[in-house]
Amino acid sequence: MNTLTTDNFRAMLQRAYACIKAREDEFSKLDAITGDGDHGTAIVSAFSAAIKASEKDADFKTMLNDMGFAIMMETSGSTSTLLGAFFLGMSNGCAGNELDANGVKALFNGGLANVRKQTKADVGDKTMMDALIPAVKAMDDCSSDDIADLLSAAAKAAKKSAEDTIDMIAKFGRARNYGERSKGSMDSGAASWATMFGAFAG
Numbered sequence: 237m238n239t240l241t242t243d244n245f246r247a248m249l250q251r252a253y254a255c256i257k258a259r260e261d262e263f264s265k266l267d268a269i270t271g272d273g274d275h276g277t278a279i280v281s282a283f284s285a286a287i288k289a290s291e292k293d294a295d296f297k298t299m300l301n302d303m304g305f306a307i308m309m310e311t312s313g314s315t316s317t318l319l320g321a322f323f324l325g326m327s328n329g330c331a332g333n334e335l336d337a338n339g340v341k342a343l344f345n346g347g348l349a350n351v352r353k354q355t356k357a358d359v360g361d362k363t364m365m366d367a368l369i370p371a372v373k374a375m376d377d378c379s380s381d382d383i384a385d386l387l388s389a390a391a392k393a394a395k396k397s398a399e400d401t402i403d404m405i406a407k408f409g410r411a412r413n414y415g416e417r418s419k420g421s422m423d424s425g426a427a428s429w430a431t432m433f434g435a436f437a438g
């Protein structure tokens with residue numbers, strides 16, 4: 237795949253929504269270990285609002301902006317704030333309706349930059365950033381011009397780093413109160429974001 241179009245991206249979103257929906261209960265159960273157990277429901281409703289907004293006929297940049305705003309307007313909580321910020325940031329980074337490899341890197345870097353405005357969490361803090369940051373870095377480090385290669389590098393990095401959260405102590409959110417006891421299970425946000433990147437790769 238040499239260019240990413242709005243239609244390609246809509247297909248990626250549909251795959252991501254299906255994969256996230258399929259694991260909804262699992263994400264809530266993971267969140268329940270050290271939190272309020274709502275992550276599955278929250279990520280599914282945020283994604284569902286984004287999908288609905290993505291179905292309108294619009295250019296790539298507007299579509300991403302609409303998706304981010306739909307999440308912010310229709311859902312609440314940290315899950316939607318972060319996912320909404322991601323799509324709004326992707327809109328900032330979006331330069332055209334047919335993106336080449338560098339355009340796709342700019343798209344995802346825009347998303348990450350805007351999420352960084354919402355959370356100070358970094359790699360190692362046991363949050364969704366453990367999936368997002370390595371995914372975007374893997375894309376940046378990938379020298380291929382084939383967008384499928386970028387997406388698959390991102391998916392692989394996100395999956396591995398989400399698995400790494402199993403041995404981490406949580407530093408953010410309610411989970412931080414659990415200290416050592418937060419070890420032993422994957423972070424729910426890292427799990428759902430890694431699932432999204434996995435589905436983006438197809």
Ligand SMILES: [Mg+2]
Nearest residue numbers: 271272274275
């Ligand atoms: Mg929660």
